[in-house]
Amino acid sequence: MKRLGCALLFLVFVPLGFAKLTMEQIEMLANFSHASEEYPDLSFEEVALKLLGSEPFKPTPNGKEFEKECREVFNRERKPWGKPN
DSSP: OHHHHHHHHHHHHGGGTTTTSOHHHHHHHHHHHHHHHHOTTSOHHHHHHHHHOSSOSOSSHHHHHHHHHHHHHHHHHHSOTTSOO
16 A cells, blocks of 8 residues: 555656655655644754754755755645735
8 A cells, every 4th residue: 555655646746846856755745744734833954854864865966856845845835825925
């Protein structure tokens, strides 16, 4: 069942431009989305530490892209619903 969920995430996120990320990183994007609501008092950096450990984003091109995408998902979920961007 978990594999099916991963495949569905892959089908959703890859067409949206996330093709450079690994399957594991795409799964973590969903975790950032949920964590932004679960921990409303924590900053992005604090949530990253909580979810990914002491070195959440590697200083590589892929790591920087992953951080950028996580930050975008996190910020998007923190915006009030119904208001224009």
